[in-house]
Amino acid sequence: MTELLWGDSARVDAEAMAYMAGEDVELDRQLFCFDLRASQAHAYGLQQIGVLQAEEYQALSDALEQLKSAFESGAFVLDRRFEDGHSAIEWYLTETLGDLGAKIHTGRSRNDQVQAAVRLYLQDRLSKLAELNREIASAFLAQAQRGREQLMPGYTHLQAAVPSTVGLWMAAFAEAFIDNLELTQQTCAWLDCCPLGTAAGYGVNLPLERDAVSEQLGFSRLQLNPMYVQNSRGKFEIQALQCIHQSLLDTRRFAWDISLFTNPSFAFVEIPAEFRTGSSIMPNKSNPDLVELMRAAAAVVQGGLMELFSTQSLPSGYHRDLQLTKAPLIRAMEHGLATLRLLPRLVSGLAFHRENMQDAVEPEMLATDLALKKAADGMPFRQAYREVKAQLQHIGASELAGSIKNRISAGACGNLQLSRLRQRLERL
Numbered sequence: 001m002t003e004l005l006w007g008d009s010a011r012v013d014a015e016a017m018a019y020m021a022g023e024d025v026e027l028d029r030q031l032f033c034f035d036l037r038a039s040q041a042h043a044y045g046l047q048q049i050g051v052l053q054a055e056e057y058q059a060l061s062d063a064l065e066q067l068k069s070a071f072e073s074g075a076f077v078l079d080r081r082f083e084d085g086h087s088a089i090e091w092y093l094t095e096t097l098g099d100l101g102a103k104i105h106t107g108r109s110r111n112d113q114v115q116a117a118v119r120l121y122l123q124d125r126l127s128k129l130a131e132l133n134r135e136i137a138s139a140f141l142a143q144a145q146r147g148r149e150q151l152m153p154g155y156t157h158l159q160a161a162v163p164s165t166v167g168l169w170m171a172a173f174a175e176a177f178i179d180n181l182e183l184t185q186q187t188c189a190w191l192d193c194c195p196l197g198t199a200a201g202y203g204v205n206l207p208l209e210r211d212a213v214s215e216q217l218g219f220s221r222l223q224l225n226p227m228y229v230q231n232s233r234g235k236f237e238i239q240a241l242q243c244i245h246q247s248l249l250d251t252r253r254f255a256w257d258i259s260l261f262t263n264p265s266f267a268f269v270e271i272p273a274e275f276r277t278g279s280s281i282m283p284n285k286s287n288p289d290l291v292e293l294m295r296a297a298a299a300v301v302q303g304g305l306m307e308l309f310s311t312q313s314l315p316s317g318y319h320r321d322l323q324l325t326k327a328p329l330i331r332a333m334e335h336g337l338a339t340l341r342l343l344p345r346l347v348s349g350l351a352f353h354r355e356n357m358q359d360a361v362e363p364e365m366l367a368t369d370l371a372l373k374k375a376a377d378g379m380p381f382r383q384a385y386r387e388v389k390a391q392l393q394h395i396g397a398s399e400l401a402g403s404i405k406n407r408i409s410a411g412a413c414g415n416l417q418l419s420r421l422r423q424r425l426e427r428l
């Protein structure tokens with residue numbers, strides 16, 4: 001390992017050091033470019049208050065830019081030579097700029113440095129999540145439009161209940177992902193605040209231009225209290241994961257529907273061929289592995305959330321325990337996004353077996369319609385219910401199409417009002 005930022009390398013037990021560094025450098029690869037951006041902004045702030053001369057700032061900023069390119073091209077590898085990404089930045093700057101490089105850490109601590117990098121990471125990933133929620137909602141809307149007259153059974157308790165449509169089924173998920181988009185935007189706004197300039201959690205005896213640095217980084221406000229900055233480590237991560245968890249809970253329900261309805265006993269839906277897998281032993285199999293793994297993704301995020309909740313049981317201020325917020329956050333966020341990236345193509349590629357769906361709608365499923373018709377004509381509903389129940393086996397199939405058309409209250413299958421959902425999506 002390179003010389004530790006805090007010296008004393010010779011004294012620290014190597015095994016203990018490796019344990020403390022943990023998988024930090026590997027995780028910091030996801031945060032590194034954000035750390036570099038925040039370092040540039042910090043240097044800019046130091047120049048604003050005269051701690052750095054203009055040429056010094058320029059040299060630091062250029063070197064940080066070079067490091068970013070080298071990291072992205074693979075010429076610079078963030079590996080276990082370093083304790084973490086922060087040490088790697090300072091090492092690179094001192095290697096290339098000598099003493100000037102070591103000025104970068106004036107007035108900051110790794111405690112606010114890591115918070116700045118994580119905050120920028122969260123904003124970046126949540127804006128990707130927002131785009132995905134939008135794409136997914138659009139894919140479901142298109143399928144809802146196509147399937148708006150396609151009959152299928154509506155189930156409660158997984159038992160056939162009333163006639164329904166593919167349109168209603170698909171529009172349910174369209175609306176869910178519009179909600180998820182709105183939640184993501186609100187979450188983005190909630191954590192849009194700059195932690196930088198608070199150092200170890202108590203500020204510093206320099207007149208840091210925190211607002212200018214925050215603006216430079218594109219935040220819309222400051223996270224003001226330095227102690228709260230440290231107390232919020234993990235708190236913001238939890239909120240971001242809860243946000244993506246919502247999308248994955250809807251994904252899980254949808255994946256469940258698909259794995260059920262592709263079962264040959266239903267044979268309602270076909271997954272696109274490029275998303276199916278074979279069996280290593282049974283030549284006849286075509287399996288929905290992808291859909292099943294997408295169903296399981298919510299569990300990964302839930303696991304990450306549990307770990308994060310546990311890290312919150314601490315008194316105020318920074319504690320090294322908080323380093324363990326990074327792994328669950330990154331693992332859950334990256335896995336969640338990878339899952340959602342596949343969803344639009346899965347949704348658009350579904351093929352529906354029209355006949356099978358239609359044939360599964362039994363005349364008995366018109367019972368509720370018939371009882372309500374009698375009730376609308378003046379019969380007390382309970383009497384109508386009993387009369388229809390006594391005649392279930394005599395219900396004819398002739399009124400199936402009418403059943404859908406007559407469901408005209410807003411949102412129901414005869415009146416999906418997809419344009420209303422489309423407008424809401426466009427406004428977000």
Ligand code: ARG
Binds near residue numbers: 320322324
């Ligand atoms: N890797 C550390 C973390 O994620 C960086 C901060 C270390 N700060 C400290 N005071 N030891 O928390």
